[in-house]
Amino acid sequence: DAGVTQSPTHLIKTRGQQVTLRCSPKSGHDTVSWYQQALGQGPQFIFQYYEEEERQRGNFPDRFSGHQFPNYSSELNVNALLLGDSALYLCASSSINRGKDGYTFGSGTRLTVV
Amino acid sequence: KQEVTQIPAALSVPEGENLVLNCSFTDSAIYNLQWFRQDPGKGLTSLLLIQSSQREQTSGRLNASLDKSSGRSTLYIAASQPGDSATYLCAVSGGTASKLTFGTGTRLQVTL
Numbered sequence: 001d002a003g004v005t006q007s008p009t010h011l012i013k014t015r016g017q018q019v020t021l022r023c024s025p026k027s028g029h030d031t032v033s034w035y036q037q038a039l040g041q042g043p044q045f046i047f048q049y050y051e052e053e054e055r056q057r058g059n060f061p062d063r064f065s066g067h068q069f070p071n072y073s074s075e076l077n078v079n080a081l082l083l084g085d086s087a088l089y090l091c092a093s094s095s096i097n098r099g100k101d102g103y104t105f106g107s108g109t110r111l112t113v114v
Numbered sequence: 115k116q117e118v119t120q121i122p123a124a125l126s127v128p129e130g131e132n133l134v135l136n137c138s139f140t141d142s143a144i145y146n147l148q149w150f151r152q153d154p155g156k157g158l159t160s161l162l163l164i165q166s167s168q169r170e171q172t173s174g175r176l177n178a179s180l181d182k183s184s185g186r187s188t189l190y191i192a193a194s195q196p197g198d199s200a201t202y203l204c205a206v207s208g209g210t211a212s213k214l215t216f217g218t219g220t221r222l223q224v225t226l
Binding site: 004029031033035040041042044045048050056058088090092094095096098099100101102103104105106107108110 | 209
């Protein structure tokens, strides 16, 4: 049973560019959440998608946007990259009807902005 | 606004010791609490999840307790091993499939 799959694993981008990160949730999960983790910090919630709509959003600017597809997979897009966007981006999946089972996380995408 | 604090920030112990990691949260109206392990540069591995109605959960050498009224959780690791070296993160959720609020973690090193 595949867990949460994220791609790519590493990415280097230049300031001002745009980036797209991808996530496939664990089988049986229908909700995808994205987190940003700066070095030495705990993950910070970006947003969550369910039924192809943004369900919740954290305190991140509009440069951060996302999408969920009918197969529950998701993309995170970041426009106009800043040096401060360099971080580990984590995707987590869960089931809206089995919230008591908690979240499953992927291995993350390491984004470096130069 | 929920805030989660983990103490200590770092911990170094010799192999075989029992140890306790602490997590506190400011809003007791949580749905569940989840402990994760993170190896350097890697994703999060779920260790234990405690529902708000539960007091503790156990998995192998790990035991997590929850005192919702006081806003505290502890993760107890018995007979620590070098392979336990990692960062341990505590996170709380305010509702079913609601966002997780994380602490900054405790970095554990178990020495030979």
